[in-house]
Amino acid sequence: MDLHALTIDQAKKLLASREISSVDLVSAMLDRIDAHDAKVGAFITVDREGALAAASEADARLAKGEDAPLLGIPVALKDLLCTTGVRTTCGSKILEDFVPTYDATSVALLKAAGAVILGKTNMDEFGMGSSTENSGFHVTRNPWNLDHVPGGSSGGSAAAVAAQMCTASLGTDTGGSIRQPASHCGIVGLKPTYGRVSRFGLVSYASSLDQIGPITRTVRDAAIMMNVIAGHDPKDSTSAAVDAPDFTSALDAFDSQGLSGMKAGIPKEYLGMEGLSPEVEKAFTDARKVLEDLGVEIVEVSLPHTAYAVAAYYVLAPSEASSNLARYDGVKYGARQKGADGLIDMYKKTRSKGFGPEVQRRIIMGTYALSAGYYDEYYGRASRVRTLIMDDFSKAFEGCDIIISPVAPTPAFKIGENVDDPLTMYLSDIFTLSANMAGIPGLSVPCGVSKNGLPMGLQILGKRFDEMSVIRAGYGFEQSAPSFPGLPEL
Amino acid sequence: MKISKEDVEHMAHLARLEVDDSLVEKLSTQVSGILDYIDILKNADVSGVPLASGAALQTNVFRQDKVEPSPGPSVTLTNAPDRDDDFYTVPKVVG
Numbered sequence: 293m294d295l296h297a298l299t300i301d302q303a304k305k306l307l308a309s310r311e312i313s314s315v316d317l318v319s320a321m322l323d324r325i326d327a328h329d330a331k332v333g334a335f336i337t338v339d340r341e342g343a344l345a346a347a348s349e350a351d352a353r354l355a356k357g358e359d360a361p362l363l364g365i366p367v368a369l370k371d372l373l374c375t376t377g378v379r380t381t382c383g384s385k386i387l388e389d390f391v392p393t394y395d396a397t398s399v400a401l402l403k404a405a406g407a408v409i410l411g412k413t414n415m416d417e418f419g420m421g422s423s424t425e426n427s428g429f430h431v432t433r434n435p436w437n438l439d440h441v442p443g444g445s446s447g448g449s450a451a452a453v454a455a456q457m458c459t460a461s462l463g464t465d466t467g468g469s470i471r472q473p474a475s476h477c478g479i480v481g482l483k484p485t486y487g488r489v490s491r492f493g494l495v496s497y498a499s500s501l502d503q504i505g506p507i508t509r510t511v512r513d514a515a516i517m518m519n520v521i522a523g524h525d526p527k528d529s530t531s532a533a534v535d536a537p538d539f540t541s542a543l544d545a546f547d548s549q550g551l552s553g554m555k556a557g558i559p560k561e562y563l564g565m566e567g568l569s570p571e572v573e574k575a576f577t578d579a580r581k582v583l584e585d586l587g588v589e590i591v592e593v594s595l596p597h598t599a600y601a602v603a604a605y606y607v608l609a610p611s612e613a614s615s616n617l618a619r620y621d622g623v624k625y626g627a628r629q630k631g632a633d634g635l636i637d638m639y640k641k642t643r644s645k646g647f648g649p650e651v652q653r654r655i656i657m658g659t660y661a662l663s664a665g666y667y668d669e670y671y672g673r674a675s676r677v678r679t680l681i682m683d684d685f686s687k688a689f690e691g692c693d694i695i696i697s698p699v700a701p702t703p704a705f706k707i708g709e710n711v712d713d714p715l716t717m718y719l720s721d722i723f724t725l726s727a728n729m730a731g732i733p734g735l736s737v738p739c740g741v742s743k744n745g746l747p748m749g750l751q752i753l754g755k756r757f758d759e760m761s762v763i764r765a766g767y768g769f770e771q772s773a774p775s776f777p778g779l780p781e782l
Numbered sequence: 783m784k785i786s787k788e789d790v791e792h793m794a795h796l797a798r799l800e801v802d803d804s805l806v807e808k809l810s811t812q813v814s815g816i817l818d819y820i821d822i823l824k825n826a827d828v829s830g831v832p833l834a835s836g837a838a839l840q841t842n843v844f845r846q847d848k849v850e851p852s853p854g855p856s857v858t859l860t861n862a863p864d865r866d867d868d869f870y871t872v873p874k875v876v877g
Contacts, residue, residue: 635874635875647799653813657813673823714812
C-alpha cells in the first residue's frame with residue numbers, strides 16, 4: 293500500500309481500524325520528501341522531529357479509541373502561516389530567521405483537530421506571484437513536468453500534495469494563489485468566502501483580498517479540512533460571525549439528489565477570450581458537458597466589468613502591500629543590515645537587501661498609486677471599479693447558483709518563461725482574481741490533461757458563504773469526470 | 783503613463799527602499815508598462831459609484847473593550863534583531 297498516496301478520508305479509516313499508525317504515515321511522507329524534494333523543491337522547512345513527536349502522540353490517542361477530524365493526518369502549511377517555534381519565512385530573506393511565538397488560528401485549529409504539521413512550503417515571496425519563481429529561497433517545480441512551474445503563489449503547498457509529500461495542505465489565495473497552483477498540479481483547491489476562515493496569524497499581503505483555504509487530492513478532503521478551519525475568530529475582526537455548516541453534507545446532498553435543478557452561469561465575457569489556449573477551452577467545454585449530463589442547466593450570464601478586473605486588482609493589491617510591508621523595518625523582527633548611516637539608511641538597506649525584485653516592484657507601484665496627487669486617479673478609481681465588479685457578481689448570481697470557467701488560460705508555463713515580463717504574468721490571473729475582488733468562494737477541480745501531460749482545472753465560483761453549492765457541484769463533477777489526471781510519477 | 787527615473791527614486795525613498803541605478807532604469811520601464819495597462823481603468827464609468835468596503839461584511843464589528851492577557855515583552859521581543867533589556871534599539875536618530 294502506498295501510504296503517501298492516501299486521501300484524508302482513506303487514511304482516517306486505516307488509522308481508526310489501526311491497520312496503519314500515524315508514525316507509519318508521517319514516516320512515509322518524510323521518506324518521500326527525502327527521495328524527491330531535492331528536485332521538486334516544495335518545502336522551505338521540514339519539521340521532522342516535531343512531526344514524528346506529534347504522530348506518536350496521535351497514535352497514543354488513537355490507541356485509547358479517541359477520534360478527531362484530522363487525528364494523525366500529515367499536513368503541510370504555506371510558509372506565511374505562523375507556527376509557534378517553527379520558522380515562518382513568507383518566502384522572503386527578510387524573514388529568513390523569523391520564529392513566531394504564536395500559532396495562526398487556522399494552524400491552532402488544525403492542531404486541535406489532531407493534524408500532524410510536517411513543515412512549511414515554498415511560495416512566491418509574500419504571496420506575490422503566480423509561479424513560485426519569486427521565492428527568496430528556491431524555485432518549486434511542477435511534479436507533472438519538472439521543467440514547468442507549479443503555479444503560485446501557493447506553489448509549494450500544491451506541489452507537496454501532488455507529489456504526495458503530505459496528505460493535504462493549506463494555502464492562501466489573494467488573486468488565485470490556491471486555485472491556480474491546484475489547477476496546474478492536478479489537484480483540488482478551495483478559496484473560501486472572505487471572512488469564512490480567520491486570517492489571524494496569516495502574514496498579510498493584501499488584507500482585503502487574502503483568504504486561507506485547503507489544497508487536497510479530492511473534493512471530499514477539501515470539505516473535511518473546511519470543517520476544521522472555518523468559523524468566527526474574535527482575533528480577526530474581518531472573520532464573519534456566521535455559523536459554519538458541515539461542509540461534508542454538501543457531498544451527501546450530491547449523493548442523494550445529484551445536481552439536477554442547479555443552474556451554472558458562464559460569463560459571456562470569458563468566452564473566446566484572448567490568450568485562452570485551445571486545450572484549456574476544449575477541457576472546459578468537455579467539463580461543461582459533464583455538468584449538463586448531471587442535470588445542471590447552463591445559462592449565459594454577464595460580468596460587464598471583466599475587462600477592468602486585472603487592472604483594478606494590480607492597483608489595489610500593491611497598494612495594500614506597500615502599506616502592509618512597511619512593518620519590515622529591521623526593528624521588531626527579521627534581519628537588520630549592519631553598517632547603516634542612521635535610522636532611515638538602516639531602513640533602506642534592510643528592506644532593499646531583504647525584499648526580492650517583485651516585492652520591491654509592487655511596493656513602488658503601490659506607493660505610487662497611494663501618493664499625493666495620484667490617489668484618486670489610481671487607488672480611488674480602482675476601488676470604485678471593485679464595487680462595480682462586486683455588483684456584477686451579485687447580479688449574475690440572481691440567475692444562477694454557480695459560475696463556471698477555466699481556472700487559468702493556459703496549462704503551467706515553463707520555468708523562466710515570464711520572469712522578466714510581469715504584465716503577462718499578471719494577465720494569467722484573469723479568471724481567478726475577480727473572486728477575490730468580490731469576496732466569493734471558488735473551487736479548482738481537475739478537468740483534463742494537456743498533450744504535454746500538464747493538468748488543467750475547472751473553476752466553480754459561488755455566492756458569498758455558499759461554499760456548499762460549490763463543493764456539491766465540484767464533488768459531482770469529480771465523481772463523474774471521465775479524464776481525471778490521477779497522480780504524477782516522480 | 784510614463785514614470786520617470788526621478789519618480790521611481792522618489793517612490794523608493796517614500797517606501798524606504800534603496801535602488802541602484804541599473805534597477806531604477808528597469809523599474810521605470812516595468813512600472814511604466816504596468817501603468818500603461820492600468821490606464822484602461824479610465825474607460826470605466828465610476829461616477830456616483832462608492833468606494834468598495836469590506837469584501838464580505840457589510841456591518842461594523844464591535845467587541846468589548848476588555849483587557850486580555852498579553853505575552854509580555856520577554857516573548858514579544860524574541861525576534862528583535864537588536865534589543866536592550868525590554869526595549870528595541872535602533873541606530874541614533876538625532877545628532
